[in-house]
Amino acid sequence: MTVKDILAAIQSPDSTSEDFAALPLPESYRAITVHKDETEMFAGLATRDKDPRKSIHLDDVPLPELGPGEALVAVMASSVNYNSVWTSIFEPLSTFGFLERYGRTSELAKRHDLPYHIIGSDLAGVVLRTGPGVNSWKPGDEVVAHCLSVELESSDGHNDTMLDPEQRIWGFETNFGGLAEIALVKSNQLMPKPDHLSWEEAAAPGLVNSTAYRQLVSRNGAGMKQGDNVLIWGASGGLGSYATQFALAGGANPICVVSSDQKAEICRKMGAEAIIDRNAEGYKFWKDENTQDPKEWKRFGKRIRELTGGEDIDIVFEHPGRETFGASVFVTRKGGTITTCASTSGYMHQYDNRYLWMSLKRIIGSHFANYREAWEANRLIAKGKIHPTLSKTYALEDTGQAAYDVHRNLHQGKVGVLCLAPEEGLGVRDHEKRAKHIDAINRFRNV
Numbered sequence: 409m410t411v412k413d414i415l416a417a418i419q420s421p422d423s424t425s426e427d428f429a430a431l432p433l434p435e436s437y438r439a440i441t442v443h444k445d446e447t448e449m450f451a452g453l454a455t456r457d458k459d460p461r462k463s464i465h466l467d468d469v470p471l472p473e474l475g476p477g478e479a480l481v482a483v484m485a486s487s488v489n490y491n492s493v494w495t496s497i498f499e500p501l502s503t504f505g506f507l508e509r510y511g512r513t514s515e516l517a518k519r520h521d522l523p524y525h526i527i528g529s530d531l532a533g534v535v536l537r538t539g540p541g542v543n544s545w546k547p548g549d550e551v552v553a554h555c556l557s558v559e560l561e562s563s564d565g566h567n568d569t570m571l572d573p574e575q576r577i578w579g580f581e582t583n584f585g586g587l588a589e590i591a592l593v594k595s596n597q598l599m600p601k602p603d604h605l606s607w608e609e610a611a612a613p614g615l616v617n618s619t620a621y622r623q624l625v626s627r628n629g630a631g632m633k634q635g636d637n638v639l640i641w642g643a644s645g646g647l648g649s650y651a652t653q654f655a656l657a658g659g660a661n662p663i664c665v666v667s668s669d670q671k672a673e674i675c676r677k678m679g680a681e682a683i684i685d686r687n688a689e690g691y692k693f694w695k696d697e698n699t700q701d702p703k704e705w706k707r708f709g710k711r712i713r714e715l716t717g718g719e720d721i722d723i724v725f726e727h728p729g730r731e732t733f734g735a736s737v738f739v740t741r742k743g744g745t746i747t748t749c750a751s752t753s754g755y756m757h758q759y760d761n762r763y764l765w766m767s768l769k770r771i772i773g774s775h776f777a778n779y780r781e782a783w784e785a786n787r788l789i790a791k792g793k794i795h796p797t798l799s800k801t802y803a804l805e806d807t808g809q810a811a812y813d814v815h816r817n818l819h820q821g822k823v824g825v826l827c828l829a830p831e832e833g834l835g836v837r838d839h840e841k842r843a844k845h846i847d848a849i850n851r852f853r854n855v
């Protein structure tokens with residue numbers, strides 16, 4: 409039995425759940441990995457020069473044992489997230505430390521502690537097998553998976569599953585991720601695949617859409633409301649392309665920051681009007697490595713006021729980190745919110761705290777999304793209220809190049825990866841719904 413037989417079953421319109429349940433599973437499958445004995449390969453290089461194409465491998469790996477509450481999923485498509493870039497350059501830490509730590513927690517978790525890490529935190533595919541105790545999903549179900557892995561044995565996470573002390577991001581802090589022909593997930597990660605999307609379109613939003621939803625919309629994040637001025641860094645990037653859609657769909661006013669004409673045009677096509685090209689306008693928030701330039705914060709704030717008719721920012725959607733954080737805190741209005749989920753340009757932030765406390769601003773830390781938030785974010789995709797921002801897809805063997813593109817900021821929106829899917833465009837079940845949204849679905853394609 410090979411993965412080809414699984415693909416044939418997925419592509420046959422006559423396959424039933426019983427057929428999938430009866431399919432023998434292969435002993436091994438192809439997966440994108442990084443190797444434990446290579447974690448020092450980039451030692452001494454600057455972050456920019458660490459090349460994911462050198463550290464990312466395509467390996468044949470053995471099928472992991474299926475445990476209680478888990479599912480094995482045939483992955484038709486996945487996507488590249490920035491966490492896979494971090495994994496591939498072993499920054500800020502090697503992810504093997506996460507696998508070792510997880511492996512120490514239980515007999516079953518030991519499976520994750522291996523000399524290779526199968527990465528990837530998104531998937532769209534078909535359930536092959538479910539473990540004991542899984543009743544809501546069955547073989548043959550077409551699914552996407554969110555990337556929240558929790559144990560929920562502590563009451564700390566019972567109100568908000570992101571607060572579980574054993575909270576992990578699947579495919580980053582756990583093994584058996586989505587950039588592979590088969591993935592292992594906890595069944596609570598599974599959600600229905602939006603039926604109007606192809607496999608690669610359905611796999612694209614998951615991680616970033618859920619994160620943007622919590623960070624911007626949820627009461628656990630900024631709790632955005634109608635009319636809010638929302639400053640969105642990287643507004644046509646992975647997170648930003650969803651934050652921009654949430655702002656527009658929620659009646660807010662996105663102020664989109666991008667770095668090229670082409671990206672500005674994408675934001676305009678999404679419906680945004682206030683756009684700042686940070687490259688063309690040449691903002692330089694740092695005079696040197698240790699000194700910021702408040703004059704540049706002010707120039708940036710003045711530009712925002714021009715675009716808003718004199719108003720300041722209610723919510724900053726932050727993720728570039730060190731490079732922009734001082735400016736973000738400065739341009740926020742009295743009582744406003746800076747919500748941050750990352751520090752791409754450096755995690756040791758510096759800002760002038762007088763502007764925070766004297767103007768009663770708040771900084772909120774946000775990370776991925778809880779079970780319910782991930783479900784609600786996927787529901788919005790399924791209803792055609794928010795759309796995938798897929799620009800390009802790569803073959804599984806070219807994942808290194810895809811990660812390189814994201815690392816070097818050469819991409820737009822999201823970058824997809826075909827795993828078992830032999831070509832793009834497969835897996836659409838509701839053609840009528842798709843036709844209604846086709847322009848929005850294709851907005852980022854090939855730009």
Ligand SMILES: C/C=C/C(=O)SCCNC(=O)CCNC(=O)[C@H](O)C(C)(C)COP(=O)(O)OP(=O)(O)OC[C@H]1O[C@@H](n2cnc3c(N)ncnc32)[C@H](O)[C@@H]1OP(=O)(O)O
Nearest residue numbers: 490491494499500501529555577615619749750751775776
């Ligand atoms: C969904 C997608 C997301 C993304 O893309 S996010 C971007 C990618 N992700 C990242 O860049 C994050 C990568 N992760 C990390 O860098 C690290 O993961 C963290 C910095 C988040 C945490 O590091 P850690 O090593 O887990 O924690 P410690 O605090 O450095 O060390 C743990 C030790 O510190 C003790 N400790 C914790 N809190 C306290 C306290 N309040 N007072 C005293 N000690 C404390 C603990 O007990 C433990 O101790 P003991 O080492 O002996 O076991």
Ligand SMILES: NC(=O)C1=CN([C@@H]2O[C@H](COP(=O)(O)OP(=O)(O)OC[C@H]3O[C@@H](n4cnc5c(N)ncnc54)[C@H](OP(=O)(O)O)[C@@H]3O)[C@@H](O)[C@H]2O)C=CC1
Nearest residue numbers: 490619642645646647666667728731749750752753775776
């Ligand atoms: N905590 C969490 O749950 C999550 C965290 N993340 C993290 O968020 C970060 C962004 O992820 P994602 O949006 O997918 O990545 P992308 O690379 O797809 O998009 C980020 C965008 O930010 C802009 N940007 C990058 N560097 C700077 C800078 N120095 N100054 C201003 N703008 C900058 C770029 O847009 P432009 O050039 O057009 O300005 C870029 O396109 C990553 O570090 C990732 O690990 C992501 C998802 C979830």
